[in-house]
Every structure is written in C-alpha cells, then in structure tokens.
C-alpha cells in the first residue's frame with residue numbers, strides 16, 4: 001500500500017498534524033470501523049464469543065507474521081507489563097545462573113517488575129547508558145556466565161536510539177544468557193525477524209506504531225523455551241482444557257502464557273491495524289520514515305533546536321526528541337495549533353508514522369521553535 005493511500009485512511013490528518021506515534025498512534029478509519037463492528041455485534045446479536053475467539057487467533061497469527069514467528073509462539077495479553085511479569089514468574093533460576101541484566105534506557109516498568117521479584121531482586125545489574133546510548137562493550141562487561149536473562153529495549157523510548165539487536169544477541173548468547181527484547185517502540189516501524197536476530201523473548205503492545213488502542217500486547221517466546229516454562233501468572237485460557245478443574249495441563253508453546261478473557265474490543269482494533277501495517281509493508285514504512293527522520297533532524301538543527309540521541313539515522317528510529325525548557329508549555333502551544341507531539345522528561349518527542357508528510361514535519365518544527373522562544 002503506498003503512502004498516499006495509507007494517509008487517506010486517517011481522518012485526523014484533515015485537521016491535525018499527528019506526530020505522537022511513540023505514545024498513541026493515530027486512529028485509522030478501518031480500525032475505528034473494526035471497533036464499531038465489535039460493539040455492533042453485541043448490540044445486534046447479544047453475544048459474540050465464537051467470533052471473538054476467532055479474531056484472537058487471527059490477531060496472534062498476524063503478529064507472528066510481523067515478527068517472523070510461528071503463531072503458537074505468540075501469546076496475546078493486555079499489556080507489556082503483564083507479559084514481562086509473566087516471564088519473571090517462571091524463569092528457571094539456578095545457583096550461579098540467576099542474574100538479571102537490564103538497562104537504564106528500558107521503559108521504567110522493566111525495572112519495577114524485576115525489583116519486585118523476591119528471587120531476583122538482589123541479583124540485578126543495570127547497564128548505565130552514555131548520552132542515552134549503550135555501546136556494545138557495555139553488554140560485554142555487564143553480561144556474565146551467571147546472567148540468566150538480559151532485557152533490552154529495541155528503541156529507547158526517550159530519544160529514539162535504536163539498538164543492534166543481532167549484535168547484542170551474539171554477546172549475550174555467548175555468555176549463555178537469554179535475550180528479552182522490549183519492542184514496543186519498534187514494532188510497526190522497524191522490521192523485526194525474531195529468528196534471524198536471535199531473540200528468545202519479545203514483548204510489544206499495539207497502541208504506538210502498531211496503530212491499535214490500549215488493551216492488547218503480545219509475548220513471543222521461542223518454542224523450545226516456552227515449552228519448558230510454567231508461568232505462575234496464569235488462568236483458564238492458558239490450559240488445554242479450560243473447564244477441567246484438577247490437574248491443569250498447559251497449552252503447547254507460548255499460548256500457555258494467556259490468562260483470562262482478552263480485551264476483545266482492542267483485539268478487533270489490533271487485528272485491523274496489524275493488517276494495515278502488513279499491507280503497508282514494514283520495510284516500506286521504515287524506508288519512508290528514515291527520510292522524515294532525517295528531515296526532522298536536519299531542519300530542527302538548522303533552526304537551532306537541540307537534538308537528544310544520535311544524529312545518525314542508521315542508529316535511530318522515527319522518534320526525534322528535541323530538548324525543551326518547558327515541555328508542558330511547548331506541548332500546549334503546539335496543541336493549540338492542532339499539532340500533537342509527546343513530551344517526556346525534558347524533551348518534546350516528534351514521532352512520525354507512514355501517515356505523515358515532510359510538510360507536516362517542517363510545520364511542527366517551525367511551531368516548536370516559536371514555542372521555545374516565547
């Protein structure tokens with residue numbers, strides 16, 4: 001699907017410049033229609049369990065296709081935090097193989113979850129970034145033969161720094177550690193191939209570059225690993241026989257991580273949004289977004305804005321952060337001009353998607369410069 005056709009699917013572009021895909025992607029008409037379909041099926045037929053369970057299966061398959069996995073290596077959950085927590089309940093820790101490594105550029109929920117695990121909380125090491133980036137040498141140092149799991153974000157949610165997942169996988173596997181990737185800021189804008197990249201576990205939600213709404217997240221666990229894990233965060237939908245009370249038997253593969261009734265309305269949205277991303281082609285989307293990212297950085301710097309994170313587009317994603325002295329005021333001023341951006345700490349994040357244009361980037365940067373100077 002070409003860019004112009006894709007853009008036409010988003011009603012908001014007629015009135016707003018939406019540059020906040022790192023927070024909440026814009027709502028497409030087909031996704032909005034899918035939400036209506038769920039609601040209408042309840043209004044019109046009263047109950048829709050069979051249809052919705054099929055939709056869950058279709059959505060799992062689409063996400064699996066997106067990341068180059070098998071459908072039974074994917075579980076559908078409600079949030080990324082749920083997915084990481086479920087993993088934390090069942091990692092097979094042993095004496096001398098019990099350390100958890102994560103980074104200070106992980107989304108805070110990663111730290112919260114590991115620090116809440118009694119078995120791991122005293123065996124954690126956090127890799128400190130340098131200017132919001134993590135050179136590979138820091139992984140060489142921090143990950144040891146005692147590391148059970150290394151958790152990394154694909155893209156830094158604060159400044160758009162993109163990590164070389166394949167290279168990190170090589171290091172952590174050499175030390176015998178599992179690799180878990182939080183791909184929430186990458187999925188939908190960067191091609192992900194879990195097998196080729198050497199990812200053991202991956203988590204991602206749907207409301208950012210995957211263009212869904214809150215309520216759906218995915219957990220990928222490679223098959224032979226999933227088969228060994230026994231999540232203690234569980235429920236009837238994780239078992240082969242949901243109505244059998246005694247001796248529950250886990251589903252094969254990663255579906256064992258599913259728990260209770262999913263947020264069906266969000267599943268309808270996710271399924272349609274994934275279809276759009278697959279039709280657009282993540283390779284095409286990435287190629288287009290590299291151009292917009294380059295434009296945002298070059299034009300922003302030319303206008304005197306101060307970039308956070310790497311200048312080199314090879315090392316970053318479509319999430320461009322400019323330092324701002326008063327982020328709330330800047331966001332408000334931009335919003336008054338119908339420009340939606342996302343403030344975080346001391347930066348304004350501009351996060352274009354395939355529905356944006358170069359003219360929108362120029363306009364947003366111009367207005368940000370004005371906001372900075374008021």
Ligand SMILES: Cc1ncc(COP(=O)(O)O)c(C=O)c1O
Nearest residue numbers: 079080081107157182184185205
């Ligand atoms: C990279 C990343 N990971 C995790 C999360 C948290 O996801 P959830 O609210 O689904 O647990 C976010 C939310 O913004 C995020 O950006």
